[in-house]
Amino acid sequence: MGRKGRDWGPSVRYRKYAVLVSVLLISLLFLSLGTRGGGTGKPGELLAFFITPLQAALSKIQSSAFGAWSAYLDWKNARRENQALREELERLRIQSLQVEDTQRENLRLRRLLALRDRLPLSTLAGEVIAKEWGGWVRSVTVNRGRSDGIVRLTPAIVPEGLLGRVVEVRARAAVIQLLNDPSSAVAVMVQRTRTAGVAEGEPGGAVRLKFMARDGGGAQVGDLIVTSGLGGVFPKGLPVGRVIAVEDKGSALFHYARLHPVADFARVEEVLLLTGQTGADLLPHFSLELLEPGA
Numbered sequence: 001m002g003r004k005g006r007d008w009g010p011s012v013r014y015r016k017y018a019v020l021v022s023v024l025l026i027s028l029l030f031l032s033l034g035t036r037g038g039g040t041g042k043p044g045e046l047l048a049f050f051i052t053p054l055q056a057a058l059s060k061i062q063s064s065a066f067g068a069w070s071a072y073l074d075w076k077n078a079r080r081e082n083q084a085l086r087e088e089l090e091r092l093r094i095q096s097l098q099v100e101d102t103q104r105e106n107l108r109l110r111r112l113l114a115l116r117d118r119l120p121l122s123t124l125a126g127e128v129i130a131k132e133w134g135g136w137v138r139s140v141t142v143n144r145g146r147s148d149g150i151v152r153l154t155p156a157i158v159p160e161g162l163l164g165r166v167v168e169v170r171a172r173a174a175v176i177q178l179l180n181d182p183s184s185a186v187a188v189m190v191q192r193t194r195t196a197g198v199a200e201g202e203p204g205g206a207v208r209l210k211f212m213a214r215d216g217g218g219a220q221v222g223d224l225i226v227t228s229g230l231g232g233v234f235p236k237g238l239p240v241g242r243v244i245a246v247e248d249k250g251s252a253l254f255h256y257a258r259l260h261p262v263a264d265f266a267r268v269e270e271v272l273l274l275t276g277q278t279g280a281d282l283l284p285h286f287s288l289e290l291l292e293p294g295a
Contacts, residue, residue: 105269108159108269108270109270111159111287112125112158112159112270112272113125114159114287115157115159115272115285115286115287116272118285119272119274119282119285120278120280120282120285121235121274121275121276121277121278122274122275122276123272123273123274123275123276124144124148124149124150124272124273124275125270125271125272125273126142126143126144126156126174126270126271126272126273127142127143127269127270127271128140128141128142128268128269128270128271129141129142129143129173135204135205136180136204136205136265136266137178137180137205137265137266138177138178138180138181138182138201138205138265139164139167139175139176139177139178139181140175140176140178140265140268140271141173141174141175141176142156142173142174142176142271142273143172143173144172144173144174144273145169145170145171145172145173145174146169146170146171146172147171147172148172149275150166150169150174150273150275151166151169152166152167152168152169153165153166153167153233154166154174154273154274154275155233155234155235155238155273155274156176156271156272156273156274157238157271157272157274158263158264158268158270158271158272159286159287160239160262160263160264160286161226161238161239161240161241161261161262161263161286162179162186162227162234162238162239162240162262162263163176163178163179163263163265163268163271164176164177164178164179164181164184165177165233165234166273174273176271178201178263178265179199179201179207179240179241179261179263179265180201180202180205180206180207180261180265181201182200182201182202182203183201184199184200184201185198185199185200185201186198186199186227186233186234186240187227187228187229187230187231187234188209188225188226188227188228188240189225189226189227189228190209190211190218190219190223190224190225190243191223191224191225191226191283192223192224193218193219193223195211195212195218195219196211196212196228196230197209197210197211197212197219197225198210198211199225199240199241199259205265206258206259207240207241207258207259207261208256208257208258208259209225209243209256209257209258209259210254210255210256211254211255211256211257212253212254212255218246218255219243219246219255219257220243220246221243221244221245221246222242222243223242223243224239224241224242225239225240225241225242225243225259226238226239226240226283227240229279235274235277235278235279235280235282236279236280236281236282236283237280237281237282237283237284238282238283239262239283239286240259240261240262241259241260241261241262242259242260242262243257243258243259244258244259244260245257245258246258
């Protein structure tokens with residue numbers, strides 16, 4: 001059976017404490033003797049010999065400790081100030097974004113209300129409360145419904161032009177099918193040449209113009225496409241989009257052109273629902289500034 005080692009831990013610690021206490025007592029004794037003897041005796045000199053370096057070391061330690069504590073307090077205060085500054089900057093950033101958002105909203109509403117006042121038919125403003133995403137936005141829901149007199153096929157517009165039509169009516173909401181929905185088809189014409197055609201939604205969210213090559217002067221890049229008024233759903237003259245490319249089909253009966261819609265389907269937030277009827281051409285009531293290419 002192996003010999004167990006001794007546990008020196010507690011005994012060694014007690015001895016260290018005893019030695020430390022003994023040294024302190026001896027130091028106090030020497031200090032007392034030195035004081036009684038006026039500090040000129042050998043015990044006093046001996047005590048001073050040992051105490052003076054200790055006092056110097058303690059003084060340095062104390063100075064370093066105070067310096068470190070002061071530096072810590074400065075660091076802590078600086079950290080607190082930096083945190084306060086970061087919070088203030090974040091608050092100002094959020095406030096700035098809110099101001100910008102409010103300004104954009106005010107601009108949109110002013111444009112919408114200005115268009116409402118110019119149009120020669122009754123309208124009803126609505127707010128978008130939901131969007132259907134299928135890789136792209138192809139329908140939106142607004143906070144106007146049956147209780148507001150909305151019916152199916154009611155046209156929906158934005159300040160720039162045509163957005164789509166109502167395809168589902170609920171008590172207090174309505175779903176608007178956008179022009180880029182693949183099942184959407186709108187009777188249109190080229191504003192410059194009066195060439196008739198159909199604006200169709202495509203898979204992927206694009207919109208194209210389908211027209212007969214022999215009908216009128218055709219279409220070219222930059223042409224404005226507007227509703228023709230045929231079919232009785234959309235009034236005549238609602239801006240739809242601009243031609244950005246024309247496909248050359250040679251002698252084919254139908255030609256196609258890619259359109260850039262005037263409405264921003266992904267960002268629409270407010271709409272005008274055309275609740276009235278008119279036989280007038282509505283194009284002159286839209287802002288020419290908004291209909292410029294790249295506007």
